[in-house]
Amino acid sequence: MTVNIVGSGNVATHLAKALSEKGFEIKGVLSRAKEHAQSLACEVRAVAVDSVADMPQADLTLVAVPDDAICGVAKAIHSAGVTGVVAHTSGATSVDALRPIAHRGVLYPCMTFSKNDRIDLRRCPFLVEAADADSLDALKSVACAIGSGATECDSDGRARLHLAAVLASNFTNHMLLMAQRAMTQAGLPFDLLRPLVEQTIAKAFTMSPFDAQTGPARRNDAKTMERHRELIGGDMRLRGLYDALTASIIKTYGNG
Amino acid sequence: MTVNIVGSGNVATHLAKALSEKGFEIKGVLSRAKEHAQSLACEVRAVAVDSVADMPQADLTLVAVPDDAICGVAKAIHSAGVTGVVAHTSGATSVDALRPIAHRGVLYPCMTFSKNDRIDLRRCPFLVEAADADSLDALKSVACAIGSGATECDSDGRARLHLAAVLASNFTNHMLLMAQRAMTQAGLPFDLLRPLVEQTIAKAFTMSPFDAQTGPARRNDAKTMERHRELIGGDMRLRGLYDALTASIIKTYGNG
Numbered sequence: 110m111t112v113n114i115v116g117s118g119n120v121a122t123h124l125a126k127a128l129s130e131k132g133f134e135i136k137g138v139l140s141r142a143k144e145h146a147q148s149l150a151c152e153v154r155a156v157a158v159d160s161v162a163d164m165p166q167a168d169l170t171l172v173a174v175p176d177d178a179i180c181g182v183a184k185a186i187h188s189a190g191v192t193g194v195v196a197h198t199s200g201a202t203s204v205d206a207l208r209p210i211a212h213r214g215v216l217y218p219c220m221t222f223s224k225n226d227r228i229d230l231r232r233c234p235f236l237v238e239a240a241d242a243d244s245l246d247a248l249k250s251v252a253c254a255i256g257s258g259a260t261e262c263d264s265d266g267r268a269r270l271h272l273a274a275v276l277a278s279n280f281t282n283h284m285l286l287m288a289q290r291a292m293t294q295a296g297l298p299f300d301l302l303r304p305l306v307e308q309t310i311a312k313a314f315t316m317s318p319f320d321a322q323t324g325p326a327r328r329n330d331a332k333t334m335e336r337h338r339e340l341i342g343g344d345m346r347l348r349g350l351y352d353a354l355t356a357s358i359i360k361t362y363g364n365g
Numbered sequence: 366m367t368v369n370i371v372g373s374g375n376v377a378t379h380l381a382k383a384l385s386e387k388g389f390e391i392k393g394v395l396s397r398a399k400e401h402a403q404s405l406a407c408e409v410r411a412v413a414v415d416s417v418a419d420m421p422q423a424d425l426t427l428v429a430v431p432d433d434a435i436c437g438v439a440k441a442i443h444s445a446g447v448t449g450v451v452a453h454t455s456g457a458t459s460v461d462a463l464r465p466i467a468h469r470g471v472l473y474p475c476m477t478f479s480k481n482d483r484i485d486l487r488r489c490p491f492l493v494e495a496a497d498a499d500s501l502d503a504l505k506s507v508a509c510a511i512g513s514g515a516t517e518c519d520s521d522g523r524a525r526l527h528l529a530a531v532l533a534s535n536f537t538n539h540m541l542l543m544a545q546r547a548m549t550q551a552g553l554p555f556d557l558l559r560p561l562v563e564q565t566i567a568k569a570f571t572m573s574p575f576d577a578q579t580g581p582a583r584r585n586d587a588k589t590m591e592r593h594r595e596l597i598g599g600d601m602r603l604r605g606l607y608d609a610l611t612a613s614i615i616k617t618y619g620n621g
Contacts, residue, residue, distance in 0.1 A: 176589060183390045201581075201589045219561050221579050226568055232560040246513050260557065269551035272593045277544035277558045278565040279580030280610045281537045285566075286617065288533035288576035295525035301516065303570050304488040305475050309534040310541075310566060312482055314559050320540035323477050324535030325374075326458075333432060333457045337528045346613050352534045353609040361542065 110247070113137045113167040113180055113191075114155070117145035118221035121173035127230045129153040129348040136247050137164035160190040169247060171216065172197040172207070183207040194244045199272030203264040214239030214248050217267060218256065221278050230255050236262045236270060270365050287347055291340075319361075326358035366503070369393045369423040370411070371438055373401035375478035376454050377429035383486045383511040385409040392421040417445040425503060427472065428453040428463070439463040450500045456527030459520040460494050469502050470495030473523060474512065477534050486511050492518045492526060543603055547596075575617075582614035 112133050114125045117140035129135050137153040140146035143159050150157035154195060170191060172182050177202055179197050186195055187210050196214040203298075204271055207213035217236040222228065235252035237259045239245035245261070252259035262270065285306070289299045312321040325333035340346050368389050370381045373396035391411040396402035399415050406413035414420055417438075422505050426447060435453050442451055443466050451463055452470040463469035467607070473492040478484065491508035493515045495501035509514035518526065543564070545555045548554050568577040581589035590611060597604050 203593055211471070211525050219557055221565055221568065221577075223568060223572065223577055223579060226572065226577075228564060234557050235559065257560065260553065262551070262553065266551040266553060266588060268592060269547055269596055270553055270557070272590075272596050273544040273547035273551065273558060274549060274561055275580050275582075275593065276607075277562050279578065279582060279614070280540045280606075281562065281613050282565050282574050282578050283610055283617070284532050284536045284540065285569045286578070288529040289574055291525050291529035291532060295518070295522040295529065297516065297522060297526055297529075298519065300570065301475055301490050301526070302529060303566075304490065304513065305477060305530055306533050306537065306566055306570075308484060308488075309477055309538050310559075310562055312477065312479060313538050313541045314562075315453050316479065316482065318538050318545055321477075321482075322535065322538050322542070323479060323480055324531050324558065326531075326535060330432070333527075336457055336524060337531065340525055340528050348618060349609055350536075350613055351532075353605055354539055358535070358539050359605055360602060361539070 110134075110169060110251070111167040113139065113170040114149070114153075114173065115139045115170060115186075117142055117149045117228055118173065119224055120218070121171075122149055122169060123222050123230065124173060124218070124230060124255070125149055125153045125155075126256045128251070131254050133251075133254070136167045139162075139164050161191065162187040164189070164191065166192060169251065170195045171362075175360050176202045179206045181194065183210055183213075186210060194239070194247050196239070196244075196248055200236070200267055200274065205264070212239075212241060212244045215264070215267065216248050216251060219270065219274060221282075232257050235259050236267050238267065245354075255326045261324035274276065287350065290347075312336055322358065322362070324358075326355040327362060327365075328351075329359055329362075329364045366390075366425060366507070367392050367421075367436055369395065369426040369507070370405070370409075370429065371395045371426060371442075372406045372429035373398055374429065374431075376474070376478055378405055379478050379484060379486065380407045380427060380454065380511070381405055381411075387510050389507075392423045393419075395420050405478070411422070417441040417447065417576075420445070420447065424449045425507065426451045431457050435462045439466055439469075442466060450495070450503050452500075452504055453621075456492070456523055456530065459524075460496065462550070468495075468497060470499045470500045471520070471523065472504050472507060475526065475530060477538075488513050491515050492523050494523065514527060522574055543606065546603075549575060554567070560574040578614065578618070580614075582611040583618060585615055585618075585620045 135153040138150040146157040215238040220233045233256045237248040249259040391409040394406040402413040471494040476489045489512045493504040505515040
């Protein structure tokens with residue numbers, strides 16, 4: 110199967126490299142950021158182009174651009190008469206953003222990508238959706254080749270999964286930033302918390318987060334929470350987060 | 366080294382088992398919950414007692430009881446003329462809660478414990494503190510024998526670490542509960558998120574949480590956040606958490 114990549118950001122880069130490593134032939138990399146496109150194209154032995162009209166023919170065109178840009182790219186691809194399956198990679202965007210392309214679909218990696226991070230996509234599940242059965246089969250086979258597998262999911266389900274991913278990944282990371290700051294204030298290395306955090310995640314996925322909850326809010330231990338608020342002092346942002354999370358945990362266990 | 370355990374909850378149980386496995390002789394298990402004490406004492410081949418006066422002599426007495434109970438236990442231990450080092454295992458409690466015991470200290474495992482979870486304490490760092498050098502040495506050697514090592518830390522530093530642990534573990538787990546609920550609404554298995562969450566943690570500890578942050582709040586992507594708020598709908602608790610975390614991330618990156 111031959112593939113075109115539209116975009117040259119984190120998702121485009123990680124997917125293009127994984128596809129290339131798995132033996133897919135990347136034909137073209139299209140990006141307005143010509144330098145990024147050139148550098149990615151070079152890595153995956155493809156042609157860099159900055160206009161849809163110059164894009165080579167391919168069985169699959171993956172649109173990995175910011176959500177807002179998907180509609181515009183789709184219209185340009187349709188006008189240029191591009192054939193094959195066209196799929197975007199966004200969690201929060203409906204497959205219909207690719208209309209009027211007939212063979213439209215979605216290949217969404219449920220993962221967080223940063224520049225220069227190493228990531229093993231073989232552990233990454235993909236959510237797939239398509240407007241027709243052949244496109245769906247093509248996307249499933251790509252997902253199985255580079256990821257841990259394909260889960261069929263419509264655009265509404267994927268939007269909810271995207272919300273869940275924000276809660277589980279983006280918000281979790283932000284709590285770790287707050288924790289890192291508290292460790293700095295304690296004069297202790299952030300790494301001391303790593304085994305605790307890894308055990309927390311392991312417990313949540315083996316026991317369920319409801320059963321795995323521990324801590325002062327779970328026990329409604331007012332004295333310890335008061336001591337924490339003293340340590341937080343005038344840091345109103347952290348205080349706001351502490352109070353919101355604490356109140357939600359107390360409410361969850363109905364011991365307020 | 367011989368050890369007495371006061372308490373029979375999660376921390377007492379995990380520590381007693383780890384000590385016993387590492388060849389420490391557990392002499393007595395003291396708990397008001399006689400049945401729990403009996404069952405734990407049986408597992409670690411110790412005597413179960415329900416009064417400080419009946420506690421055998423030991424080199425180290427570990428007080429793993431609720432924070433509120435530490436002072437009372439310390440007074441009883443002192444009155445009974447117990448010898449050896451006495452250490453509590455609380456993150457949020459000062460070593461001085463054990464006064465007037467002379468050889469007092471703290472052996473705090475930076476970990477989350479639940480009933481029936483399997484845990485490898487060899488990856489668990491311990492925070493240690495003591496009123497005298499010999500007690501400190503004893504606690505360090507215990508920490509190194511059953512855990513990944515000992516980090517010296519005074520009661521103020523440990524209180525800040527305890528706050529950091531609540532942010533990094535308890536609050537993270539609660540976000541996973543919210544994510545699990547969103548996955549249920551999407552009709553998708555919670556386990557789909559596990560590789561994403563594990564990668565999030567790995568990135569935070571290798572790159573730093575500040576650099577690892579991704580997602581709509583990081584980009585200040587108003588359209589996606591609006592779509593999330595529509596999905597959250599009338600769930601005011603989740604809405605409160607979503608708004609608080611989102612505002613904090615936007616503020617952190619100064620692109621609001």
